[in-house]
Amino acid sequence: MSAGEKLYEGKAKTLFKGEEPGTIIQYFKDDATAFNNVKKGTISGKGIINNKITELVMHRLETIGIPTHFIERISDREQLVEEAEIIPLEVIIRNIAAGSMSKKFGVEEGIRLPFPVLEYSLKNDDLGDPLIAENHIIALGFAEEEELLEIEEMAYQINDYLRGMFAGIGLELVDFKLEFGRLKIEEDEGEEGYFIVLADEFSPDNCRLWDMETGEKMDKDRFRRDLGGEVEAYQEVALRLGISLETEDK
Ligand code: UDP
Numbered sequence: 001m002s003a004g005e006k007l008y009e010g011k012a013k014t015l016f017k018g019e020e021p022g023t024i025i026q027y028f029k030d031d032a033t034a035f036n037n038v039k040k041g042t043i044s045g046k047g048i049i050n051n052k053i054t055e056l057v058m059h060r061l062e063t064i065g066i067p068t069h070f071i072e073r074i075s076d077r078e079q080l081v082e083e084a085e086i087i088p089l090e091v092i093i094r095n096i097a098a099g100s101m102s103k104k105f106g107v108e109e110g111i112r113l114p115f116p117v118l119e120y121s122l123k124n125d126d127l128g129d130p131l132i133a134e135n136h137i138i139a140l141g142f143a144e145e146e147e148l149l150e151i152e153e154m155a156y157q158i159n160d161y162l163r164g165m166f167a168g169i170g171l172e173l174v175d176f177k178l179e180f181g182r183l184k185i186e187e188d189e190g191e192e193g194y195f196i197v198l199a200d201e202f203s204p205d206n207c208r209l210w211d212m213e214t215g216e217k218m219d220k221d222r223f224r225r226d227l228g229g230e231v232e233a234y235q236e237v238a239l240r241l242g243i244s245l246e247t248e249d250k
Contacts, residue, residue: 011037012050012205022184023071024083026201028054034224036128043223045247048076049234050203052243055079057162057202064161066154068198069181076248084181084199087143090121090129091151093159094175098208099221101175104131116159118152123179150196151180158198166209169240171218176207204234 004017007024011033016025028047033040051073058070071080094101097111101119120137121129138145155178166173179200187193200206204219211218218237222230238245 012047013201018080018083022083024081025074026051026079026081028077028079028201032205032220032223032230034220036125039224041223043230043234045231045245046205046234048247049238049243049245050201050205051077051079053203053238053241054201056241056243058198060165061158061161061198064157066158066198067183067195069183081199082183082197084183084197085194086123086179086181086199087147087151087196088123089132089137089142089151089179090123091155091178091180092119092121092175093117093155093178094119095159095163096172096174096208096210098174116156118155147182147196154180154196154198162202167212170212171237171240172210172212174208174210176202178202204237209237 004019004025006014006016008015012029012031014027014029016027018025028051030042030044030046031040032043032046055070055073058068062068062070069081069084071082073079094117095113097107097113098109101107101117102109120132120134122132122142123129132142134148137143137148143151158178159173159176162176163173178198180196181199182194183197184192184194207219208221209218210216216233217225217227218233220230222228222233235245
């Protein structure tokens with residue numbers, strides 16, 4: 001059941017027009033890519049799990065006052081969201097050095113950082129999502145200074161909350177990527193304004209989760225690094241979060 005016209009086919013999700021104006025349906029696929037599309041594959045059932053994990057995370061973040069684009073999950077693989085203008089930045093928070101940070105700066109994976117480190121990448125596949133400084137973002141007009149301040153505040157709050165949430169189920173939140181958008185609102189006297197919302201998804205596709213007892217990787221690094229067991233890892237994260245893996249029919 002995919003309502004309207006296809007708007008965009010991404011790597012892990014396809015976006016369709018929702019029935020109500022100003023809404024979008026995010027359809028979660030099993031496709032997985034890594035290294036800027038060089039490695040491609042599928043993780044069977046991933047779309048269903050990521051749809052449900054994103055639903056849970058967005059709900060929980062709403063309860064601590066983070067505005068999100070999420071409206072409701074409408075099927076195994078689909079969720080209805082508000083149509084926001086996506087800010088073309090990947091907002092990354094790191095609690096432990098891993099991945100590109102370790103590679104770029106020559107530091108061992110697993111080093112605990114003394115404070116959460118926030119960094120931005122420009123969302124641009126052709127350029128390979130380059131690391132970008134705040135001054136670049138503002139000077140080049142990708143976002144305004146006030147927007148970045150708001151985004152940073154939300155990102156740190158999200159980190160505090162989710163670190164605790166995952167620690168509660170024995171998982172270390174190593175790092176993660178967020179995306180934000182501008183959501184239009186009708187202000188008094190018909191004037192239009194907007195506010196910033198958390199958009200996209202939150203799932204093991206865009207975070208690193210390490211089992212606190214065994215150190216096992218429970219995220220997309222299993223796919224990136226050919227470790228195997230990616231389906232089981234994603235399922236385990238969902239089960240620990242109390243998510244039912246019973247599916248409809250897809
Ligand atoms: N990440 C993502 N999308 C990207 C790049 C990174 O979701 O295009 C996530 C990734 O899963 C990890 C965090 O952001 O949780 C930091 O990723 P890193 O910069 O280490 O890049 P990687 O080496 O994983 O591509």
